[in-house]
Amino acid sequence: MKGKQGKSEITIDKGINDASPEDYDALFIPGGFSPDILRADDRFVSFSKAFMAAKKPVLAICHGPQLLITAETLNGRDVTGYKSIHVDLINAGGNLHDKEVVVCQNQLITSRQPDDIPAFVQESLRILG
């Protein structure tokens, strides 16, 4: 499929109905308004919950952490996200940090916005490496 701006193209290997969390080592949740759609669908909520429960690396940026709120996985965790969802992250029991990247228990990596991508990628590669 093509990206929203038509500039990049990506091949989707598998749909959510055919994918099992056990087959993957890490989960990346991109931002934008997509997480609002994902969190309204129990299949994606369960999928993300499985990675958090298994303590596998989860990398979420911008609105990505919204999915983790619905999965009820942020209580007591250090976290950040897009400005508009800061209050939701706090209300979900997260310890909010207004920083470009937040690493929690060397497992959960979150960032706020596109400007934070270099720091987000650096920390993500570190824990995946």
Place this chain on the structure above:
Amino acid sequence: MKGKQGKSEITIDKGINDASPEDYDALFIPGGFSPDILRADDRFVSFSKAFMAAKKPVLAICHGPQLLITAETLNGRDVTGYKSIHVDLINAGGNLHDKEVVVCQNQLITSRQPDDIPAFVQESLRILG
């Protein structure tokens, strides 16, 4: 300005910098992804907070209640909203009801989705009448 689908046109009387809550009797917060943008801007958060503090009618549908979460006005209130934000409404201290329209203290009216518009309009007209 024109609507997203170009079908309808609306004249904006005033921008947020020129509008005072005291000059209005009620507030309507439409849904879609607009509330995510409004809640990231303190001017809109304060504006909505003033209506809730003054107990003036506030009518919010779909994602509209997100703005009221950021304004910290939903604790202990009966409320509904779009499916994806149900968990955020509960975490904000709201009493969530999965109903087409929820009327709280004859002041706050919320609905879940476009399907609920007839019930939403009916209750809104009732308290505005």
